[in-house]
Amino acid sequence: MAKVHNYSAGPCILPEEVLKQASEAVINFNNLNLSLLEISHRSKDFIEVMSNAQELVKELLNVPDGYSILFLQGGASLGFYISAINGMKSDGTGAYIDTGTWSSKAIKEAKKLGNVNVIASSKDKNFSYIPTNFEIPSDANYIHYTSNNTIFGTQFKTFPKSAIPVICDMSSDIFSKEINVSDYDLIYAGAQKNMGPAGTTLYIVKNDFLGKTGRDIPSMLDLQIHIDKESMFNTPPVYPIYVSMLNLQWLKKNGGVKWIEGVNNQKSELLYAEIDRNPLFKGIVATEDRSNMNATFVLKDESQTEAFDAAWKAANISGIKGHRSAGGYRASMYNALPLESVQALVDVMQNFEKTNG
């Protein structure tokens, strides 16, 4: 069958060799003559998977000493609450930057726990830009932001130095570019973009950040408990963690985060250049805030929608319909999407200009 150019916004494309190994492990894992799905999570073989996955995160992101790596459950959606309950003092305040659907949800969950100070928002222009004109309050317990906004297609390129702890939801751009982990007290990220399949959530937490809220935290939401139990407080999501490990091995083998950042830049430059050049299309967010992961754009003439949809579908492109909150198109270019898939989309756009321009 012809190759599908998989632009799914997440869960999303994974490398072919990762999928091959992942498939084999379901039948016979580590030559145990048992499936990975049917062995104990306390077995030496799975403990090794967990430990390898944690080490790969440390290595790929240059995580300094004093941080812990956890593979938990619940996605960023539970992360909104977990980050707040572990960071916000019982009489304290969390500061938030609102850059779209996911930040708004984080704010909603934090409000269930205490005071929330939304210090900046781009809601006034339907989240089409990243706010820059804000001051981080020194009296909040932390500042929270969403590094990449999948729905509208904006991304923080830098973040100001902060005197208070920084919490970041990096679900959609972790492992896509180099970061300085020591700038953060807590990073959390659902796996299903650049890390692996749906079903596990990565937490990178500075150990010193914890234990200061004065709250009695439910055990499964208490990051300190998970650290004490080395991410095995309860049965972890074995398979999603294993596939994440394979995927991080793939990233390391190919050159790590620095390498993929270069590839991702190439991909997004290629597509944004075409969006800007092609007279039939336009981007919908501020140029300087464009996401390298999710490129959003629209047809200038909406009546061409049907014809354009037929054109990309005919080219075996899948998953570029925009989110209903943003409309138009969204091309998600996560790590495993090859440059040739971006070229295929650009070719479709160019041919479409020739026939419909």
Added chain:
Amino acid sequence: MAKVHNYSAGPCILPEEVLKQASEAVINFNNLNLSLLEISHRSKDFIEVMSNAQELVKELLNVPDGYSILFLQGGASLGFYISAINGMKSDGTGAYIDTGTWSSKAIKEAKKLGNVNVIASSKDKNFSYIPTNFEIPSDANYIHYTSNNTIFGTQFKTFPKSAIPVICDMSSDIFSKEINVSDYDLIYAGAQKNMGPAGTTLYIVKNDFLGKTGRDIPSMLDLQIHIDKESMFNTPPVYPIYVSMLNLQWLKKNGGVKWIEGVNNQKSELLYAEIDRNPLFKGIVATEDRSNMNATFVLKDESQTEAFDAAWKAANISGIKGHRSAGGYRASMYNALPLESVQALVDVMQNFEKTNG
């Protein structure tokens, strides 16, 4: 390679044909030429998986109208807290029966929310029996119990009719025997015994039970929100749900819960008969409360441990070491463990008697 007799206490053995289909879907799912791991959870193909899995639960357990089926995350460990926060009024009380490690953990989490009334416990005899002499208080918001205790090997064979809502953690015996769902207001169960691999948790909830606590529940812990979003409030653990669906299809095809209950009875009768007959071994829990899922036993003469361990390992038996809280041996006989694997263990015990008796 020789077949492994997989007695793992969970994650545990799954049927070979389920593993085969599960392995294939990682490469090419539904002939989409895409892996199940890399498609959107909002795609028609995955929505169908979710809906099939929910229908299979309804059908296999004869779930009456007025109940909802959810596939969430966090295992029973998060279920301890979710069940309490959805059931205990802000000034109310939860009644609990303490039959071992898992009930004790449920009690601990509920105490973070309010009043807990432990109405019965078998802690006095290291959880080696199921308490019967208790009265369910009419003024509690619910009564909570653990249907099967994996560590000590006890199981409720019946439960008294209750005037207040009943919450049950059925992680380790759901789908192993027929139950009357209408006796319960909330059932929750980690998948990794009889339902599927680790990574998803089943909730069967009576719709009327919800909305009465007066609490502002975090969204991811709010069962009503998950019901409103048909178990797709956020990205679900796609692969564990898919494998659970395959496993429930396997159960249905072979004759359903009534059929497997018969098989499970045969298996446990065979093993318990040998434990009782063989002069070298004895059970460690009250005979009438023995679990059909996890048979616990010890060598009468501990000095024979090394020799017996060598004997079952030589027979390709895996995973029968007892939990450290209970000692001795634990043979977990979940649905997918074939009768021949139990016969293999019984043969080892009989040969061991001949050579060491």
